[in-house]
Amino acid sequence: MTEMKRIGVLTSGGDAPGMNAAIRAVTRCAIYKGLEVIGIRRGFEGLLEGDVIPLTSRSVGGIIHRGGTVLRTARSERFKKPEGQVEALDRLRELDLDGLILIGGEGTFKGAWALHQRGIPVVGIPCTIDNDIEGTDMTIGFDTAVNTALDAVRKLRDTASSHDRLFIIEVMGRRCGFLAAQVALASGAEYVLLPEMPFDLDHLCKKLHYARRQGKTHSLIIVAEGVMGAQDLAAKLKDTAGYEARVTVLGHIQRGGSPTAFDATLASRMGAHAVKALLEGESGIMIGSLCGQMVTHPLPVAWEEKKPLSDEVLSLMEMLSI
Numbered sequence: 001m002t003e004m005k006r007i008g009v010l011t012s013g014g015d016a017p018g019m020n021a022a023i024r025a026v027t028r029c030a031i032y033k034g035l036e037v038i039g040i041r042r043g044f045e046g047l048l049e050g051d052v053i054p055l056t057s058r059s060v061g062g063i064i065h066r067g068g069t070v071l072r073t074a075r076s077e078r079f080k081k082p083e084g085q086v087e088a089l090d091r092l093r094e095l096d097l098d099g100l101i102l103i104g105g106e107g108t109f110k111g112a113w114a115l116h117q118r119g120i121p122v123v124g125i126p127c128t129i130d131n132d133i134e135g136t137d138m139t140i141g142f143d144t145a146v147n148t149a150l151d152a153v154r155k156l157r158d159t160a161s162s163h164d165r166l167f168i169i170e171v172m173g174r175r176c177g178f179l180a181a182q183v184a185l186a187s188g189a190e191y192v193l194l195p196e197m198p199f200d201l202d203h204l205c206k207k208l209h210y211a212r213r214q215g216k217t218h219s220l221i222i223v224a225e226g227v228m229g230a231q232d233l234a235a236k237l238k239d240t241a242g243y244e245a246r247v248t249v250l251g252h253i254q255r256g257g258s259p260t261a262f263d264a265t266l267a268s269r270m271g272a273h274a275v276k277a278l279l280e281g282e283s284g285i286m287i288g289s290l291c292g293q294m295v296t297h298p299l300p301v302a303w304e305e306k307k308p309l310s311d312e313v314l315s316l317m318e319m320l321s322i
Ligand SMILES: Nc1ncnc2c1ncn2[C@@H]1O[C@H](COP(=O)(O)OP(=O)(O)O)[C@@H](O)[C@H]1O
Pocket: 012, 013, 014, 044, 074, 075, 076, 077, 078, 079, 080, 081, 104, 105, 106, 107, 108, 109, 110, 111, 112, 114, 128
């Protein structure tokens, strides 16, 4: 095992609130343990270009509460190819880095695994508003995104109830519905459409008819972007059952803003645990938080096992939306 002297840290994939808190925790814990820290800008793309900056305790000051990522982020097609990975290896050697901490989602972890297999010690910190990573109850950024979307949905409920209207609200989630399900439950929406479940227009129309018969004068439908666009859903409801719906697409607003206390805390704990794991000689692993405890798993856990939606949450939605 090489003695760790100098490590790198990068953020990659979609940004998420709490990325800065994680960068700060990694940097300060590493410096506390006597390491030098190099920040790599714009994820794998910046790594390929050698776009780096030394990080100090002071340079990561004043960022714990800020959304986005001071290191910036990117999605890099070049790095996905073996030639890109070999090039990245050369850059890492030139930079004289003994290990790398990668903050991002499932795609970032696949990239981290490629580097691990090529002999670079890596540790992944799960950070995405999608919460679609197995091995951790929560990813950094998810709680903030839920609260941001919830705040918007509550405002829409005000106007929906004042005008006796049906609203369709589209939230992020191309392949997973954690955000949609949690926002729907917490906002008291009548219906939620998730990528994990088959779309059933007939069932939706029946629920809306039933709601009206029960005396409900307004309804909220949450749809994850991966199921279909909110406009398309509104058109289907109009064509099939004559429903007039107002549409709101929350979009990238869900990715910004200050991290909640939960996310800033999770990011700080995961950042510290990542440095500890790297110093203990671990590699090819991700940090997780299970039942409040910091844990580690091999990186492939993140994509080989699909994180299931909670049946309890789904059946509760069904019960509470009558
Ligand atoms: N299979 C893969 N092999 C190597 N690198 C990958 C792979 N998948 C994704 N990546 C790298 O990770 C980056 C971030 O992944 P992406 O899926 O965009 O975001 P996230 O990490 O948030 O899920 C990609 O742009 C790419 O450079």
